[in-house]
Amino acid sequence: MATRLMFENSCEVGVFSKLTNAYCLVAIGGSESFYSTFEAELADHIPVVKTSIAGTRIVGRICAGNKNGLLLPHNTTDQELQHLRNSLPDQVVVQRVDERLSALGNCIACNDHVALTHTDLDRETEELIADVLGVEVFRQTIAGNILVGSYCTFSNRGGLVHPHTSIEDLDELSTLLQVPLVAGTVNRGSEVIAAGMVVNDWTAFCGADTTATELSVIESVFKLREAQPTAIVDEMRKSLIDSYV
Amino acid sequence: MAESSMFRVPQTIGHILCCKCGVPIVPNGANMCVTCLRSEVDITEGLKKHVIIMHCPECDSYFEPPRTWIKAQLESKELLKFCIGKLGDLNKKVRLVDASFVWTEPHSKRIKVKLTVQKEVLNGAILEQSYVVEYVQQDHMCESCTRIQANPDQWVAAVQLRQHVPHRRTFFYLEQLILKHGAASQAIKIKQVDEGIDFFFANRSHAMRFVEFVGKVTPLRNRHDKQLVSHDPKSNNYNYKYTFSVEICPICREDLICLPPKVATSLGNLGPIVICTKVTDRIALLDPFTLRHCFLSADQYWRVPFKSLFTSRQFVEYIVLDVEPVSNEVDFGGTKYKLADVQVARKSDFGRNDNIFYVRTHLGHLLNAGDYALGYDIYGANSNDMELDKYRGLTLPDAILVKKSYGEKHEKKRGKARPWKLKSLEMEVDESKGRSDNDKMASEYEGFLRDLEENPELRFNISLYRNREYQPSENASMTTGDDLPSVPLEELLADLDISDDEDEENNMRD
Numbered sequence: 224m225a226t227r228l229m230f231e232n233s234c235e236v237g238v239f240s241k242l243t244n245a246y247c248l249v250a251i252g253g254s255e256s257f258y259s260t261f262e263a264e265l266a267d268h269i270p271v272v273k274t275s276i277a278g279t280r281i282v283g284r285i286c287a288g289n290k291n292g293l294l295l296p297h298n299t300t301d302q303e304l305q306h307l308r309n310s311l312p313d314q315v316v317v318q319r320v321d322e323r324l325s326a327l328g329n330c331i332a333c334n335d336h337v338a339l340t341h342t343d344l345d346r347e348t349e350e351l352i353a354d355v356l357g358v359e360v361f362r363q364t365i366a367g368n369i370l371v372g373s374y375c376t377f378s379n380r381g382g383l384v385h386p387h388t389s390i391e392d393l394d395e396l397s398t399l400l401q402v403p404l405v406a407g408t409v410n411r412g413s414e415v416i417a418a419g420m421v422v423n424d425w426t427a428f429c430g431a432d433t434t435a436t437e438l439s440v441i442e443s444v445f446k447l448r449e450a451q452p453t454a455i456v457d458e459m460r461k462s463l464i465d466s467y468v
Numbered sequence: 469m470a471e472s473s474m475f476r477v478p479q480t481i482g483h484i485l486c487c488k489c490g491v492p493i494v495p496n497g498a499n500m501c502v503t504c505l506r507s508e509v510d511i512t513e514g515l516k517k518h519v520i521i522m523h524c525p526e527c528d529s530y531f532e533p534p535r536t537w538i539k540a541q542l543e544s545k546e547l548l549k550f551c552i553g554k555l556g557d558l559n560k561k562v563r564l565v566d567a568s569f570v571w572t573e574p575h576s577k578r579i580k581v582k583l584t585v586q587k588e589v590l591n592g593a594i595l596e597q598s599y600v601v602e603y604v605q606q607d608h609m610c611e612s613c614t615r616i617q618a619n620p621d622q623w624v625a626a627v628q629l630r631q632h633v634p635h636r637r638t639f640f641y642l643e644q645l646i647l648k649h650g651a652a653s654q655a656i657k658i659k660q661v662d663e664g665i666d667f668f669f670a671n672r673s674h675a676m677r678f679v680e681f682v683g684k685v686t687p688l689r690n691r692h693d694k695q696l697v698s699h700d701p702k703s704n705n706y707n708y709k710y711t712f713s714v715e716i717c718p719i720c721r722e723d724l725i726c727l728p729p730k731v732a733t734s735l736g737n738l739g740p741i742v743i744c745t746k747v748t749d750r751i752a753l754l755d756p757f758t759l760r761h762c763f764l765s766a767d768q769y770w771r772v773p774f775k776s777l778f779t780s781r782q783f784v785e786y787i788v789l790d791v792e793p794v795s796n797e798v799d800f801g802g803t804k805y806k807l808a809d810v811q812v813a814r815k816s817d818f819g820r821n822d823n824i825f826y827v828r829t830h831l832g833h834l835l836n837a838g839d840y841a842l843g844y845d846i847y848g849a850n851s852n853d854m855e856l857d858k859y860r861g862l863t864l865p866d867a868i869l870v871k872k873s874y875g876e877k878h879e880k881k882r883g884k885a886r887p888w889k890l891k892s893l894e895m896e897v898d899e900s901k902g903r904s905d906n907d908k909m910a911s912e913y914e915g916f917l918r919d920l921e922e923n924p925e926l927r928f929n930i931s932l933y934r935n936r937e938y939q940p941s942e943n944a945s946m947t948t949g950d951d952l953p954s955v956p957l958e959e960l961l962a963d964l965d966i967s968d969d970e971d972e973e974n975n976m977r978d
Contacts, residue, residue, distance in 0.1 A: 386495040389479035412487045412499035412590075436490035 225427040225442050228260045234410045234430025235418045237376070241283045241328070242421035242428065244335065244379075245290035246311050247271045250280040264426055272310040276303055277325075283421065284328035287372065289335045292316035292355035296325035318355045322348045329372040332417065334379045337400050339363045339371045361399050366392065375404075376417040378424050381444040383407050383416050405444045409433055497593035505595055511562055511587040512599045519554050521579075523605045526613040537610040542579075543569045551581050551603055562587045570600060579603040612670070623656055623668035624709060625675035629682065630664035631716040635781060636909070638686065638716060638747075639665060640916040643893050644930040651681040652893065660895040672710045679712050684749050685929075687766035690714040717769050719744050719751055722870050723776035724844050726855045727753075731772050735762050740859055743870060744776070745803070746925075754800075756830040756868060759807060761800045777844075777853055784845040785873055786812040789824065793832045808832025812867060814845065825866040834872045843869035886917065889935040 230239045231253040239250040240261065247265050249258050251273050261271050276282045277298040287294050292315055295304065299319055308317050322345055324330050330341035331352065338358040340349065349360050365374040366385040374385040375396075382404045384393065397404045409419035410430040420429040422445055429438065442448055483492040486501035493501045500508070522531035529537040530550055540546035548567060558564050562585040570580035584598045615622060631638050642665075646652045652667060654674040659666040669675040679690055694708040719725065723744045732740050739755045746752040751764040790811040797806045810829050817823040825847065835841060847866035856862070920927055 386484045386499050387481065390482045391477050391479060393482065406482055406484050406495070408484065408487050408499045414499065434487045436485050437487050439490075440485055 224264075224425075224447055225429055225438050226260060226264060227429050227431045227433055227438070228257060229431045230257050234413075234432045235415075236428050236430050237283045237416075237418045237421050238281050239283055240421050240428070241286060241288065242423050242426075243289050244423050245269055245315055246293075248276075248282050248286070248307075249273050250282050251275055252280055261428070264428075270310060270312065272307065274303060274306060274310075284373075284418070285326050287327040287331035287333060287338075287352075287356075288315075289333050289356050289358065290315070291335065291357040292318060294327050294331070294352065294355060295319045296327055297321045298325060316355050318351065320348055320351055327372070328417070329370045332372045332375050332377065333358055334377050334400075334402070336379065337361065339365075339375070339396075339400070341371060342369050363396065363399070365396075373415050373417050376420065376422055377402055377404070378422050378445055380424055380446040381405070383409070383420075383441060383444055385414050385416065387414070403444060405440060407437060407440045407444075409437055409441070411437075498590040500593075502595075505589065505593065506597065509589045509595060511585060511589065511595055511597050515558070515561065515585075515599075516555050516601065517599065518602050518604070519551075520604045520606055521551075521554060522608040523577075524610040524613055525607050526609060526617070529610060531608065531610070537612075542574060543571075547579070548581065551579065551601070552583075554603070555601065558585070565596065566598075577605040577607075579605060623670065625669045625672045625712070626710070627667040627669070627675050627678055627682075627712045627714060628664060629667070629714050629716065631718060632663060633718045633720060633779065635720075635779070636912055637780075637916055637919070638720060640913060641926070641930075642682070642686065644890060645685055646681075647891055647893060648929060648931045649681065651678055654678075658893055658895045665895065675710060675712055679714055682714065682716075683766070686747065687717045687749055687751060687764075687769055688714050689717075689766065689770045717747075717751065717766070717773070719747065719769070719774075719776055720779065721745065721747055722780045724778040724868060724870070725753070725774065726777045726853055726859075728772055728774050728855045729858055731764075731774065734768075735764070736760075738762055740855070740862065741777075741864070741868070743868070754805075754830065757807075757828055759795070759798055759800075759805050759830055774855060775853075777851055777856070778849070780870075782844060782849075783842040783870070784848075784867075785815040786841045786843055786867065786869065787815055787818050788812055788835045788837055788839045788841055790837055791832060791835050794828070795832075797833050804833050805830045806832035808835070810835060810869070812841065812843075812869065814848075814867075815840070827865050827867050827869065829869040831869055831872065835869075840873040841869045842871050842873045843867050886921075887935055888932045890917075890930070890932065 228236060230236060230250070239257070241248040246269050247261055249261055249271060258271070258273060265271050274282060276285055277296055278300065279285065285296050293307065293311065295307070295317065297319060304317065304319060311317060320327065324341060324344060330344060332339045333352075333356055336358055338352055338356060338360050340352065340360055340362050342362045342364060344362070352358065353360050363371055365371050366388040368374050368385065376383055377400060379402065381402050382400060384396065384404055384406050386406045386408050388406045393404055393406060407416075408414060409416055411432040411434055413419050419433070420427055420441065422428075422441070425447065427441055427445055427447055429441065481494060484495050484499065485491070486493050486504055487499055488504040489501060491501050498505055523529070524531070524537060527537070527539060528541070529539040530547070532538050532550065538546060538550055540550060548569065552558070552564070552567055564583060565586055566584040568582050570582050572578050572580050579602075581601050581603070582598060583601060584596060586594055586596045589595050609617070629642075652658060654669055654671070655667045655678070656670055657668040659668070667675070667678060669678070682688060683690075690712055692710060692712045694710045696706060697709050698707045699705070721744055725742050725744060727735070727738065727740045727742060729740070732738055735753075738753065738760060739757055742753040742755050744751060745754045749766060751769060753762050753764060754760070788810055792809045793806060794809055795807040797804050808829055808831070809826065810832075811824055811826055813824050829835070831841065845867055846864050920930070
């Protein structure tokens with residue numbers, strides 16, 4: 224199910240939040256309705272954490288993560304790091320990355336199995352990503368843009384990419400990622416997909432300008448219509464809980 | 469290695485759904501289909517759609533502020549240009565791609581122009597849109613039409629051409645020159661008066677141009693005056709009537725002149741008796757005894773103006789009895805002369821008495837015994853010239869021959885049509901002075917035409933037209949001896965007949 228919302232009159236929801244299958248990060252500030260929309264959807268299943276990273280609100284764009292881990296830029300403060308370690312489930316590895324390209328959210332797009340990265344990422348960072356997030360890393364470009372984290376977003380079910388992506392590129396990416404991909408727009412024709420929406424396996428949040436057409440495209444490619452959160456989370460819980468005491 | 473070109477995957481752009489209406493489109497800058505884009509953005513916002521233009525119904529022209537009126541037909545290029553100009557600077561806002569007229573009823577006083585413009589919207593997508601601008605025509609008479617309506621004969625500048633000689637040969641020639649060069653195309657009215665022609669113009673500059681034109685072909689002096697017609701004290705506008713009084717010098721071709729002593733010495737002691745051979749913007753004088761040529765410009769003439777001793781009216785016909793060449797043939801600027809001693813007798817004397825004159829003439833190359841020549845009879849003349857009196861000890865010859873005559877042959881030819889004809893200016897003839905001596909005019913005109921036939925250099929500046937009515941009669945070509953000089957066919961222009969019948973146009977190629 225896709226929801227439309229706004230952060231402080233901006234439709235770029237993907238800038239101020241980060242959504243994965245195991246947790247959700249939300250920026251501080253603005254009206255409580257932003258936070259409460261996330262809470263209403265997700266609180267039953269995953270923790271929704273209010274935080275700032277490196278003192279900024281643009282949490283969505285400077286961190287990258289999936290259900291296995293979370294990567295933070297080098298300028299994250301220790302308090303923030305501790306706060307995140309405390310708030311997130313134990314199996315999520317929170318790691319600070321020493322990388323020149325500090326907007327990790329713009330450079331890395333990932334789901335639980337595969338990640339696409341900026342072509343100029345360091346070798347160590349690539350290894351770290353493979354380690355922490357437990358994914359296979361591919362260096363790619365999307366429609367000629369190197370900021371893969373901004374121009375595409377994908378979950379374990381499907382993905383949405385920049386509208387100018389050619390058919391050959393789409394096929395290539397689809398085979399790499401092993402998910403169906405579609406070229407489309409969000410927020411009334413905006414090409415910056417990942418800044419305009421956040422998505423996980425059962426829900427998505429888009430900017431308020433998103434038209435009905437775009438919303439229907441998103442719902443169909445990410446297979447959100449029949450998605451039941453409980454089934455997915457239960458699966459996760461099973462692997463989390465060793466025993467009942 | 470030469471062929472190390474990178475393997476480039478062919479890129480086909482796929483389709484995305486329009487973000488508003490969901491139809492599959494090729495992705496563009498706005499990622500919306502054209503209809504949705506059009507509904508969102510109107511690039512013609514802020515452009516003029518309704519303009520008022522002034523139109524003069526008399527001369528079918530449109531007002532361009534501050535002062536000009538542009539003549540343009542409906543649905544013409546000039547009108548389109550004018551209409552687009554009226555919209556202000558379009559280029560600042562949009563790019564104009566196409567413009568065309570939409571048909572409107574001519575009486576509706578509305579002109580519609582359809583414009584197609586392009587503009588960049590929303591992240592680089594270029595949108596093209598057509599729209600219609602409506603122009604309302606308001607009728608308003610332009611200044612010149614108002615003036616003409618108020619007083620049709622109103623002129624602003626007048627040129628009065630005068631030449632104080634008893635014949636009108638110069639004016640016939642001038643008329644042909646004016647026709648050829650179209651110098652009088654801007655004249656409102658042309659009036660023929662005694663000893664001259666008056667030209668009326670609507671504009672002082674037109675009149676000046678005409679005066680300068682005449683000054684190039686004849687030596688003249690002029691003066692100009694103006695007369696105040698009206699005066700607006702508030703805006704300090706003064707309306708005048710300008711008059712140019714132009715006098716053409718009275719010396720004509722083939723005149724015999726006795727030069728005043730001052731002029732003779734200034735020209736290098738040219739013998740005081742000279743013949744005028746050619747008049748253009750300078751007067752060409754020939755001394756028949758020494759074969760010396762010289763030119764007199766207009767100001768030189770008017771400094772010490774002189775009159776001719778004899779004019780071509782006073783020609784007397786002579787019969788040449790004997791020719792004895794004295795010098796060789798010389799060539800002055802295309803015309804040949806040869807000094808010869810001839811024995812002549814006046815035609816009136818021939819056979820009646822024994823008056824024979826021995827004279828020197830410059831026509832030795834033309835004359836043979838038995839020819840007729842025209843010249844001035846100084847022996848029998850009583851000239852009352854002041855200049856002549858100034859010279860002491862000047863011996864005058866008995867006669868001076870000026871040109872060869874084809875008198876008898878002309879007798880035969882009289883009344884026969886010529887293969888060529890001339891056009892004429894539309895002139896009003898002033899009857900008031902009682903000079904309506906049509907016969908005299910007709911014979912002068914005939915003389916002028918004959919002159920044209922004989923002198924190719926005179927024809928140089930004139931357009932001759934083929935006379936369609938001319939039918940050469942069967943027995944006309946029996947010229948014995950000298951050929952009568954006539955106009956060769958190559959010099960004739962076919963008359964352009966602009967009529968509805970398109971076949972006539974082909975005649976221009978003849």
